[in-house]
Each structure stands twice: as structure tokens, then as C-alpha cells.
Amino acid sequence: MSKHHDHHDHDHDHDAHGHAHDHDRGQAPAGQAVKAHAHGHGHDHSHGHGHHHHGDPNTMGRAFAIAIVLNLVFVGVEFFYGFLANSTALMADAGHNLSDVLGLMLAWGAAILAKRLPNQRYTYGLRSTSMLAALFNAMLLMVACGGIAFEAVQQLMHPDPVAGLTVSVVAGVGILVNGFSAWLFMAGSKDDINIRGAYLHMAADAAISLGVLVAGVIVRYSGWNWVDPAVSMVIVAIIVYSTWSLLRQSLRLMLAAVPDNVDRGEIEQFLRGRPGVTEVHDLHIWAMSTTETALTAQLVTPAGYPGDVAVDDITRQLREDFSIQHSTLQVRLGTTVHECCLQEPAH
Numbered sequence: 001m002s003k004h005h006d007h008h009d010h011d012h013d014h015d016a017h018g019h020a021h022d023h024d025r026g027q028a029p030a031g032q033a034v035k036a037h038a039h040g041h042g043h044d045h046s047h048g049h050g051h052h053h054h055g056d057p058n059t060m061g062r063a064f065a066i067a068i069v070l071n072l073v074f075v076g077v078e079f080f081y082g083f084l085a086n087s088t089a090l091m092a093d094a095g096h097n098l099s100d101v102l103g104l105m106l107a108w109g110a111a112i113l114a115k116r117l118p119n120q121r122y123t124y125g126l127r128s129t130s131m132l133a134a135l136f137n138a139m140l141l142m143v144a145c146g147g148i149a150f151e152a153v154q155q156l157m158h159p160d161p162v163a164g165l166t167v168s169v170v171a172g173v174g175i176l177v178n179g180f181s182a183w184l185f186m187a188g189s190k191d192d193i194n195i196r197g198a199y200l201h202m203a204a205d206a207a208i209s210l211g212v213l214v215a216g217v218i219v220r221y222s223g224w225n226w227v228d229p230a231v232s233m234v235i236v237a238i239i240v241y242s243t244w245s246l247l248r249q250s251l252r253l254m255l256a257a258v259p260d261n262v263d264r265g266e267i268e269q270f271l272r273g274r275p276g277v278t279e280v281h282d283l284h285i286w287a288m289s290t291t292e293t294a295l296t297a298q299l300v301t302p303a304g305y306p307g308d309v310a311v312d313d314i315t316r317q318l319r320e321d322f323s324i325q326h327s328t329l330q331v332r333l334g335t336t337v338h339e340c341c342l343q344e345p346a347h
Contacts, residue, residue, distance in 0.1 A: 063185055064104060067184055068101055071100060071177060075101060077170065078090055078097065078174060079091055085167050087166070087167045087228050089211075089216075089228045092148040092152065093174065093235060096205070096235065096239055098144075099144045103133075103137040103140070107133055109129075110132070111130065114126060114289055124288055128254075130290040131250060131253045131254055134246060134249070135254055137250075145240050148236050149233065151232070152229040153233075155228070155229035162225045164217065164221070167213075168216030168217050171215075171216060174206070174212070174213075175213065178203070178206035181202040182199055182200075182202035182203040212231060215228050215230075256286040257287075259285070261323060262293055264283070267283070267285065268280055271283070271299060276303045276310075277301055278301070281297075281298040281300065282330075284296050285324070293325055295327045296327075298330045298332060299329055299331050300333070301332070314329065
């Protein structure tokens, strides 16, 4: 993981560029010393550092490829036999698995796009495509649930005979396929939230297939055909419950909300507690992708610029203790009245 610590002064004066290291040699004019330091490191950051805060998503490329192919084949088999067996539960699970395949494709594609290097227009690269993929997946799942629920209601109102044995056998295959797919993502799920999402999704699919298998057994030995659409409604409820969380979280990320795993108040308290810092302004925390978080803040240090070592230590602690992979800190002496176009959040 490369160091990613830049401390920019966004209203710096280009005349200060020639004095980039005055703060190391003595007391230059107060405002100028801070501005010069920030200007010099701003350029070092944009040209010298790489954007490699997280593990390479493509190390899981083979797992994505295998899981996509296996599940795509299974979707076709499951829907075909669900249609033959007149099982809405099987067809519901097939629809769910199809959305999972599309979701895996989007997640894989977004992981690849997220590796694209920044350019003059996309200065953060294409990291945020992973958030777009999550949002699209959530909406896709909701639409699929609507179609599945409609078919299940129709089947409950006018139940038709269901081939319980066929349903059980196909669902059993689903348990194997989804269970193996989950195993493929298990190793990478510890370090990457995207991989963890794929792992949990496949594991949940295996559990749902188990429910369909149980429904098939009940129908076969009891003749209660209503159990099949009832199980499909339960599947829909499970999908909606899990998808609602994904939809809400992806919308929050797209709206630049503070990620759920980050405590803004705790970070602000940490920054205010740094030696020499008397005030913290313009603290903004947002997700650059589903795996990276960025922060900007203005630190007021009336005693003077604390030095590169102190600022580097702050960015290191933000990265290691608060999962902030990209920090931009502006240091001010507090000699002018603070102005900001955005209202400070209420405490």
C-alpha cells in the first residue's frame, strides 16, 4: 500500500512556489510558509504517487469468471426445469440467480474500470464505477422481485400441480453451484468489501436453493402445491430485505455521504486533538469507490506549520486507524476569518 498523503492549500499563491521549503530552514512570512509547503507537495502527489490503496481486484478474476459461467448455465437449466415442473419457486430462484450473474458481471467490470489511471478529466480515475454498479444491481433486483411476486400471487390464486421431485433435484444442483461459487470468493472476502459482497450473495443463494429443495420435498410427499408459490414469496421477501440495504447504501455513497464504516465525529475529535491544532473546518468525508474513502479538512494551527513529519503522521493514522485511504489536509494559521460556502454540520 503506497503512502497517499497530500496537504494542499487550495488558495495558494504561485509566487510562493520558489519557497517550498522555507519552513524547514526558518520562519518565513507566516502565511507564505504554509502555502509554499502545501503547493510543493500538491504537485508531488499528483505526479509522483500511485493510486494503489487496495489490493488488485483482478486477483479474483478467475473466481469471477468461473462463478459467472457456472451460474449462467445453472440459470438456464433452472428456469427450463422450473417451467416444465410448473414451479414458480424454481423460476423465482432462476430470476434471482440471473440478477446475481449480472451483478457479478457489473462488479467485475467495475473492479477493472476502477484500476484505470487518473487523467486530466477523471482526476480520480474511474473508481466510482463500483458504486454505480452497486446502485444498478439494487434497482435490477427490485424489478426482478416485482415480476417474481406477481407470478407467485397468480400461482397462489390458481394453484397448478407441481413436479416436486424435479424441483428438489434442480434445487439440489443449485446448492452445489452456489456453494462452490461462494467458496471461490471466500479467500478474498476478508480484505475487499466487493469480494465479500459476492461471497455473501452466493452463500445466500445456496441457502435459498435449500429452501426451494425443501418446498419440492413437501410438495412431492404432501401434494400441497401452494407451498411452492409460498416459498417463492419468502424468497422475494429475503431478496427485498437484503437488496434494500444495498440500495440504501449505494444511494448514500453516490450522494457523497460518510461511509457506514467511518465515524465522522471520532475523526473530527482525533484531528482536534493533534498538537498545535485549535480548530478543524471544512471536514468532508466521502467514498471514492466501494473500497476507498477520501477526506479533506482544514486544520488551524496558530503556532505555525507543524512540519511534514507531523502531517505525515496524521495521514498515516487516518489511513491505519480510520480507513481513510486518501487525505487532503489544508493547514492555516488562523490569521483571517474562516469562510466556507458550505454550512458546517451540526454537532
